[in-house]
Amino acid sequence: MFSKTECVAMLLAGGQGSRLGVLTKKVAKPAVPFGGKYRIIDFPLSNCINSGIDTVGVLTQYQPLELNDYVGSGQPWDLDRSHGGVHILPPYQHIGGAAWYKGTANAIYQNMNFIERYSPEYVLVLSGDHIYKMDYSKMLDAHKATGADATIAVLEVPMEEASRFGIMNTRADGSVYEFEEKPKNPKSNKASMGIYIFTWEKLRYYLMEDEADPASSNDFGKNIIPAMLADGQKLSAYPFDGYWKDVGTIDSLWEANMDLLNPKIPLDLSDSRWRIYSRNPALPPQYIATGAKVQNSLVSEGCYIGGSVDFSVVFPDVVIEEGATVADSILMPGCRVKAGAVVEYAIVAEAAVISEGARVGERPEQSEHLEDWGVCVIGPGAVIHKAQTVGPNQMVDGEESL
Amino acid sequence: MKGNNVLGVAFANAGDGLLTELTKMRAMASVPVGGRYRMVDFTLSNMVHAGMSRVGMITKSNYRSLMDHVGNGKSWDLARKNGGLSLLPPYSHSEGGVYTGRIDALFDVIDFIASGEEEYVLLCDCDVVSSIDIERVFDFHTEKKADITIVCKQMAIPAGQDSMTMETDGDARILDVKIGEEMEREALVGLDMIVISKALLIQLLKDASSHNHTNFSREIIQKNADRLHIYAYETAEFAVYVDSMQSYYRLNMSLLDRSVRSRLFIRERPVFTKIRDNMPTRYGLGSRVSNSLIADGCVIEGEVENCVLFRDVKVAKGARLKNCILMQATQVGENAQLNYVITDKNVVLGNSRIMTGFETYPVFVQKGAEI
Numbered sequence: 001m002f003s004k005t006e007c008v009a010m011l012l013a014g015g016q017g018s019r020l021g022v023l024t025k026k027v028a029k030p031a032v033p034f035g036g037k038y039r040i041i042d043f044p045l046s047n048c049i050n051s052g053i054d055t056v057g058v059l060t061q062y063q064p065l066e067l068n069d070y071v072g073s074g075q076p077w078d079l080d081r082s083h084g085g086v087h088i089l090p091p092y093q094h095i096g097g098a099a100w101y102k103g104t105a106n107a108i109y110q111n112m113n114f115i116e117r118y119s120p121e122y123v124l125v126l127s128g129d130h131i132y133k134m135d136y137s138k139m140l141d142a143h144k145a146t147g148a149d150a151t152i153a154v155l156e157v158p159m160e161e162a163s164r165f166g167i168m169n170t171r172a173d174g175s176v177y178e179f180e181e182k183p184k185n186p187k188s189n190k191a192s193m194g195i196y197i198f199t200w201e202k203l204r205y206y207l208m209e210d211e212a213d214p215a216s217s218n219d220f221g222k223n224i225i226p227a228m229l230a231d232g233q234k235l236s237a238y239p240f241d242g243y244w245k246d247v248g249t250i251d252s253l254w255e256a257n258m259d260l261l262n263p264k265i266p267l268d269l270s271d272s273r274w275r276i277y278s279r280n281p282a283l284p285p286q287y288i289a290t291g292a293k294v295q296n297s298l299v300s301e302g303c304y305i306g307g308s309v310d311f312s313v314v315f316p317d318v319v320i321e322e323g324a325t326v327a328d329s330i331l332m333p334g335c336r337v338k339a340g341a342v343v344e345y346a347i348v349a350e351a352a353v354i355s356e357g358a359r360v361g362e363r364p365e366q367s368e369h370l371e372d373w374g375v376c377v378i379g380p381g382a383v384i385h386k387a388q389t390v391g392p393n394q395m396v397d398g399e400e401s402l
Numbered sequence: 403m404k405g406n407n408v409l410g411v412a413f414a415n416a417g418d419g420l421l422t423e424l425t426k427m428r429a430m431a432s433v434p435v436g437g438r439y440r441m442v443d444f445t446l447s448n449m450v451h452a453g454m455s456r457v458g459m460i461t462k463s464n465y466r467s468l469m470d471h472v473g474n475g476k477s478w479d480l481a482r483k484n485g486g487l488s489l490l491p492p493y494s495h496s497e498g499g500v501y502t503g504r505i506d507a508l509f510d511v512i513d514f515i516a517s518g519e520e521e522y523v524l525l526c527d528c529d530v531v532s533s534i535d536i537e538r539v540f541d542f543h544t545e546k547k548a549d550i551t552i553v554c555k556q557m558a559i560p561a562g563q564d565s566m567t568m569e570t571d572g573d574a575r576i577l578d579v580k581i582g583e584e585m586e587r588e589a590l591v592g593l594d595m596i597v598i599s600k601a602l603l604i605q606l607l608k609d610a611s612s613h614n615h616t617n618f619s620r621e622i623i624q625k626n627a628d629r630l631h632i633y634a635y636e637t638a639e640f641a642v643y644v645d646s647m648q649s650y651y652r653l654n655m656s657l658l659d660r661s662v663r664s665r666l667f668i669r670e671r672p673v674f675t676k677i678r679d680n681m682p683t684r685y686g687l688g689s690r691v692s693n694s695l696i697a698d699g700c701v702i703e704g705e706v707e708n709c710v711l712f713r714d715v716k717v718a719k720g721a722r723l724k725n726c727i728l729m730q731a732t733q734v735g736e737n738a739q740l741n742y743v744i745t746d747k748n749v750v751l752g753n754s755r756i757m758t759g760f761e762t763y764p765v766f767v768q769k770g771a772e773i
Contacts, residue, residue, distance in 0.1 A: 286696050
């Protein structure tokens, strides 16, 4: 048994992220590369350590191999601790059987023993698919100050978009009287960010109640929060006004990467007081060749840039050969864009190859069918052959031959 | 002979005196080089790629930045329960003062050398930037049944330092060693990378110390050339001495050549360095960059040509840089113009400043200067 830890974080990282298609065929969504050198999970893990939370359970289920490998001992995030630190928590077998995580709440329920080892007063529940920088310690302070049983971080979204989110309807003091999942006629624009702080004693009770109910879908938003509201528990909304983005779709993943190129977007990754940590490859600095043109872009270590790059995010170890053109695109680690190839409005996944003269994606203003236009996705390891064309909104699977 | 049977001993301060501008505040081992590295990164990476797991680093002065850089050795996988990296700073003798020569320095740490199970020692300086497969050196040492093996390279004799030039027979055995030869010619030059059995090293050190000898090259290598089996392992791999501001400048600039980079940065033997968690480099709207090596964390809004930029360098709008080496966190103001300039860390160049050096004499701006 360990000594007491005030707050344990539980990071839900088991989702498939099926809307990301080929990008999550082999990896869980939190392991998807983001922002030129990071993976999505770097954001919640870095937020934890920067907020002084050093005990983190990472709940994995879907394609955990790469994610387990990436998180490893937790050393890049300073989470390799003798007491606490980061722990990968996959579903396991126990007396009475074995079960997959049935839902977000059930995943926590199945790991109550892990939480109890630290006898925490509070449990922070996080998602592994959001890009944001947030000081959880301030949210914890608010949770203590209001004396709430649960505190839910909320973001004010434009009213016309509110019906896409889980909406918290609050009183003047910030306490929540109603939760509506994707309401047709929203009463408020306070969207749940999927970040919860619970007083552990209360959460434990509701997890057990929820587990005993065979009709429950064992989900925080659908079951736990409504059950606590129905019982008159005190739920409080914690307003957050920074940058936050759910990167669960191809479009939102593309947009969030592009946001990093926009100086007006308040997501500063160079802030030395709130670093986003990641596992760094051992590569030499990037080389920009004579005749190359690089503007409005992020470029990472080990890259060779011979061609033209504009409004793009380029991950480590990417080669863009002389005469190649890359614009408004995301090039993930180790991909190759060969001479004369053109890549526009595309996400090119790890180790994909765009051969000489190929064309990938299309600018929306050039599209003849704007209603069908979308970002083009080239899957991990896919090879686009010489002079081949991949149109907008297409998704190429590296494992299926073209 | 496997790497885990070899103890590494590196000399952090070797060559300090030849690069005074850059070693004023730091040891040779922690001189920044190649955009994101320190000299010691190449030494340590070579060692760990050969399977070595215990390394002592002898240092005598200005070692604070070195301590900060190497930390517990984690970046090189040398944070080990058994062995790993040990920094060996001097301690005052009863006679007072720190060591004066290499024999002295090694004699000082003879207990460190004697401890541990390794049968061999690899002695190494940190003033050579190299990527050398040391496992092959070990194989050579075994195959030749050598007493001592010195890694050598055919090159112009470095000026101004006591480098060893070798004369060998057809079997690579060293017949004669010349030290500090001031000749403008190509020769087989020792890279101060020496394999020797622990037992022999300790015996030679004790003997030399009892004779009050201090010079390792003269009194241990040169003097024993006819008595011991000393072999030259000639490498064709990348190895360049940093022994003057000119050679420092040339080395950095040579990395702009793709074929040079491919010999130094070998995929199977990556060069490890301390991680700083910088964001990727951001190129702004007006940036024009060509033929340049650029580390992470930079923000470039001006023009950069034939340059090596270290991490966190900021180049403001309208600034024009040519043929420059800018170390970590240098800031170049708007419309500044620099040609053949080397800046140390944290230099701030104000708006519209103009500085020009020459290829053979780059201007050097010291750490933290504000211009």
